[in-house]
Amino acid sequence: MSEGTKPETSQLTNKELKELKKKEKAAKRAAKKESIGIKPDAPQRRGGDRPKTASNIKKQINQSKTQSETLKIPPLFGHLETREQRISSTPPQLANIVHPSILTLCLKYSTFKIVGSTHRCQAMLEAFKDVIESYKTPEGTSLSRHLTGHLSHQIEYLKSARPLSTSMGNTIRWLKQEISLISIDETDEQAQLILTEKIDVYIKEKIEYANIAITDSTIQHIVDGSTVLTFGHSQVLLHIFKHVATELNRKFKLVIVDSRPLFEGKKLATELSGYPNISCQYIFINSLSSILQEPVDVVLLGAHAMLSNGRLYSRVGTALIAMSAHKRDIPVLVCCQSIKFSDKVQLDSVTMNELSEGQDLLTMGSKPTKRNGFALEQFLKEKRTQKEEESKGKKNSNNNNNSNSNGVSLTKPEDPLANYREIDNVTILNIMYDLTPPEYIQKVITEVGSLPPSSVPVILREYKGNSSNS
Amino acid sequence: MSSEFDITATYLRFLEDDPDITMPIAAIESLVTLLKIKQPSTSAELITLLSGAISELKTSVPNAISLSAGCDLFMRFVLRNTHLYSDWESCRTNLVENGQLFIQRAKESRNKIAEIGLPFIKDDDIVLVHSYSRVVCNLLIRAFQKHIRFRVICTEARPTETAKSDTMAYLLRQAGIPVAMIYDSEVGFFMHKVDKVFVGAEGVAESGGIINHIGSYQMGVLAKNANKRFYVVAESHKFVRMFPLGPDDLSIKKKLEFSTEDKPIETRHLEFTPHEYITALITDLGVLTPSAVSEELIKMWYD
Numbered sequence: 141m142s143e144g145t146k147p148e149t150s151q152l153t154n155k156e157l158k159e160l161k162k163k164e165k166a167a168k169r170a171a172k173k174e175s176i177g178i179k180p181d182a183p184q185r186r187g188g189d190r191p192k193t194a195s196n197i198k199k200q201i202n203q204s205k206t207q208s209e210t211l212k213i214p215p216l217f218g219h220l221e222t223r224e225q226r227i228s229s230t231p232p233q234l235a236n237i238v239h240p241s242i243l244t245l246c247l248k249y250s251t252f253k254i255v256g257s258t259h260r261c262q263a264m265l266e267a268f269k270d271v272i273e274s275y276k277t278p279e280g281t282s283l284s285r286h287l288t289g290h291l292s293h294q295i296e297y298l299k300s301a302r303p304l305s306t307s308m309g310n311t312i313r314w315l316k317q318e319i320s321l322i323s324i325d326e327t328d329e330q331a332q333l334i335l336t337e338k339i340d341v342y343i344k345e346k347i348e349y350a351n352i353a354i355t356d357s358t359i360q361h362i363v364d365g366s367t368v369l370t371f372g373h374s375q376v377l378l379h380i381f382k383h384v385a386t387e388l389n390r391k392f393k394l395v396i397v398d399s400r401p402l403f404e405g406k407k408l409a410t411e412l413s414g415y416p417n418i419s420c421q422y423i424f425i426n427s428l429s430s431i432l433q434e435p436v437d438v439v440l441l442g443a444h445a446m447l448s449n450g451r452l453y454s455r456v457g458t459a460l461i462a463m464s465a466h467k468r469d470i471p472v473l474v475c476c477q478s479i480k481f482s483d484k485v486q487l488d489s490v491t492m493n494e495l496s497e498g499q500d501l502l503t504m505g506s507k508p509t510k511r512n513g514f515a516l517e518q519f520l521k522e523k524r525t526q527k528e529e530e531s532k533g534k535k536n537s538n539n540n541n542n543s544n545s546n547g548v549s550l551t552k553p554e555d556p557l558a559n560y561r562e563i564d565n566v567t568i569l570n571i572m573y574d575l576t577p578p579e580y581i582q583k584v585i586t587e588v589g590s591l592p593p594s595s596v597p598v599i600l601r602e603y604k605g606n607s608s609n610s
Numbered sequence: 611m612s613s614e615f616d617i618t619a620t621y622l623r624f625l626e627d628d629p630d631i632t633m634p635i636a637a638i639e640s641l642v643t644l645l646k647i648k649q650p651s652t653s654a655e656l657i658t659l660l661s662g663a664i665s666e667l668k669t670s671v672p673n674a675i676s677l678s679a680g681c682d683l684f685m686r687f688v689l690r691n692t693h694l695y696s697d698w699e700s701c702r703t704n705l706v707e708n709g710q711l712f713i714q715r716a717k718e719s720r721n722k723i724a725e726i727g728l729p730f731i732k733d734d735d736i737v738l739v740h741s742y743s744r745v746v747c748n749l750l751i752r753a754f755q756k757h758i759r760f761r762v763i764c765t766e767a768r769p770t771e772t773a774k775s776d777t778m779a780y781l782l783r784q785a786g787i788p789v790a791m792i793y794d795s796e797v798g799f800f801m802h803k804v805d806k807v808f809v810g811a812e813g814v815a816e817s818g819g820i821i822n823h824i825g826s827y828q829m830g831v832l833a834k835n836a837n838k839r840f841y842v843v844a845e846s847h848k849f850v851r852m853f854p855l856g857p858d859d860l861s862i863k864k865k866l867e868f869s870t871e872d873k874p875i876e877t878r879h880l881e882f883t884p885h886e887y888i889t890a891l892i893t894d895l896g897v898l899t900p901s902a903v904s905e906e907l908i909k910m911w912y913d
Contacts, residue, residue: 360859438855471855583817583853588912590853592817592885594901595908602912 212498212560214567220495221303223250230300237290238297241270249301252402257444257480258347258375261307264298265343268315269336275328282324283331288316303494306445306453306482314342350477350587351379358440358475358585359384362392366437369395369465371425372455373404374442376475378411385417394418395436399425399457401500401570425457432468439465441576443476448600449485450578450593456571459489462580471582474593478586481600489575498568502557615647617663618670621677630744633812634680634847635716637667641684642709645702653692656702660685673880675821675860676812679850684709686911719845719894720745724752727843727892735760735805738797738833741767741823742778743810745843749892750808751785762789763800769877770823794825801836811844816853816907818885818900820844821860824878830887839889846893849907854882 213222221229235243245267248254254263271294277283295312298304304312318338322331354376362368362384370377384390394412398405409422423431439461445453452458452474462472486492560566578593588599617640624636631639644663650656664681668674688705695701723745731737731753737760739746750762764779779789792800807829811820820826820842833840854860860882867873885900895906 361855473855582855589851589908590816591904591908592901595904598905598908602908 212567213495214569216490217493217495217569217571219491220493220571222495223497226303227300230296234293234297237293239267239271239274239294241267242294242297246298246301249298255402255404256373256375256442257305257307258477260305261311261479262343262347264308265311265315265339268294269339272332272335272339275332277328283326283328284320284322284324287319291316291319306484307477307479310479310482311342311346315339346477346479347375350479351376353587354475354477354585355380355383357590358473359388361438361440361471361473362390363437364390365392367393367395367435369397369431369436369439369461369470370408371397371405371441371458371461372399372402373408374475376477377440377442378408380440380475381412381418382415385412385415389417391417391419393421395421395423395431397423397425397428397431397457397461399455401496401503402455404455425460428461428464432464432470436465436468436470439470439472441472441474443474443480444573445480445482445484446474446476446584446593446596447486447575448481448483448597449487450581450596451486452576452578452581452584452593453482453486453489453573454576456489456574459574459576459580462576466580472580474581474584476584476586478588478599481586481596483597483600486575489571489573493574494572496570496572498560498570501568501570502560615644617641617644617667620644621667621671630717630720632716632744632845632848633673633676634683635713637677637680638684638709638716639713640667641681642706642713645706645709649702652698653701656688656692660688673812675850675852675880676848679813679848682851683847683910684712687712716845716847719847720748721752722894723843723845723892724749726894726896727841728753728756728758730806730841730892731758731760732805733759736763736803737761738763738765738800738804738807738829738838739778740765740807740809740826740829741770743843745845746808746810747778747781749843750782750787754785754787760787762787763804764789764791765794765797765825765829766791767823767825768794769875770825770879797825797829798832801832801838804833804836804838806839806841807833808841808843811842811848812880813848813850813852814842814844814891814903815850815882816904818888818891818898818903819854820883820888820891821850821854821880822883824881827881827883827887830883834887840887842888842891844891844893846895846906849903849910851907851911856884857882 213220245254245263248263249260254260268291271291272287275283275287275290277286291312295304315335318335322334326334358380362380368381381394384392396405396409398409405422409420412418412420421431441452441454441458441462443452443454447453452462465472484492557563557566557568560568581593583590584593584596586599588602591599620640620643621636624631624639625633628636641660641663644659645656648659650659664678664685667681668678671677687708691705691708692701695704727749731750735758737750739750739762753760762782764782766776776791779791782789809820809822809826809829811822813821815821822842830840852859860880867876888900891898891900891903898906
């Protein structure tokens, strides 16, 4: 049988290939049209139900485009979305309906002006308040139906800056439910008032009061004269340290472990520098093993998300710290609000993660990386390629070495890897998060109490039940 | 009404009158008696009265961990139920009735545990027990009554005064179970002979770890090292909302005193056994893994 079908299959594949090519061409044409600014009928888009095929094809094209460019990520992490992919996959016409405060927020997210899951979530809610306040229900629909769609567009745009954090996801889910609960009879003003009030209450309850509750159950672990080790920056931990130093007037030593390229620990160190009761020690994660030779009483960690299998998803480096502390029998405590609890299950930090710019790892110096906006970068890139082409045109017959030296001259000469995109055998990986297994975590402190990491699903269940009841 | 109602004395009397009663139950019972006698007229008065009595109890009794479990449970129950009733009188009587019902149920729970724990004891087993625990004793005697032939190794549990260790051996021997007494320092020596370990608990922490008479921790470590099963037998009203990471986090802190002169040994009575050494908890709610304790606690407190 197989012998008989052989020629047929080859024919079929040829046909298929042709068809595929046709499709691709059509898609490219469509994409071009879109990028020029011809909108495929807008009302359809507003419905929130974008034609799936078009966007899918666009995504494919985008991927093929970036892959044909120099994609300098280790193959294992190739499935993670790069910033370019993220930006090109958001429809450009979205920018027209995005609220200015969302635009500002996006910029702050993508330049890492606002980092940290809680901080990001709070900033997002504030921006949403602006969006809701300046929102007008179009005729023919009701607020409870249309506003969610409108918000979705804003969120879609937000995602282009950085992927949503778990706390943001949970918050958005909550907000959408609140919107859907608003009765049709309310006027816009009334509904806006209700929603902004609800958002304020949410920030108060889920973030501010949660911080206080978490502080209350954590302070017993920071006694007078103890040594605490922490990693990076966390809003809750900052609150705890301040509280212990001022309200309880306890003296303690704080070891702040920091890492490149975000230098979040510096933020914590500067915030705590005015407190005489805290003697801070700032170290890099590289010297962790030597600092753990000295007695450390407890390790306090912040979280990006607590997954339902008890694993902690947090800034890359956390797992290393938890493991080292566990090996030395130092209790590892995680402080985290219940909005960061996720029903996801993840077994490794490869399948889902956030990819950041590889360039950030290369910038020397101790300042957090300053990043240009995407548009500006694109512009600079274009200029650079133009220049290169010009120079190539001039020295047509010259060998590659010259063009290479040309690339170097554009960037700082002291960075040996500055032109890593041109070096074939170099890839750079800058991931944002890692996963800490539950064995290394002694307890998770939330506003509803302390629990072992194995009990995360319980909180999820109870918490979800509560929110649906109220 | 008698204005000088002494809650601590009542509590201690309850404990004395009924040797079978546990500390949390005695605490709840004395709180119920307090309600019966004092008859507070508003809910605010009730709550201040109760919280005052609870803090008094907690401070006056040296070993307050398992007691506080009962107090917190009752307080929680009161706070949740006061707003359910429209008129105050029915609310108060209801509280008292419910409190008594709770005490009744708690007393029965020991038998229930014996029923649930029965399959864990098999013919020809050698069971290691530590110190005196009513629940464990009850379980073993029930197993013996069901004609399971097993032997018991009983530790001396030395510094613990409250749980006179020979009580355990005495009670078991009286029931007809062959018992061997050993010193606490001999646990490691005999661990390989043992099939399973049963201990009681003063309190069960949120992590699933237990607070129990001193000596339980080393027994747990040795059992785990020898791959023996380590069971905790405890009533669910002993679940406490606390999460110690080690012995330092218990309220009974005692510093070691180093000295070059001769000094008598200071005794400590309670210690914390972390959850990783516990195979399972046999409770009246069923057989739980240590991590299920926090689930039950959260259910109790957030339902």
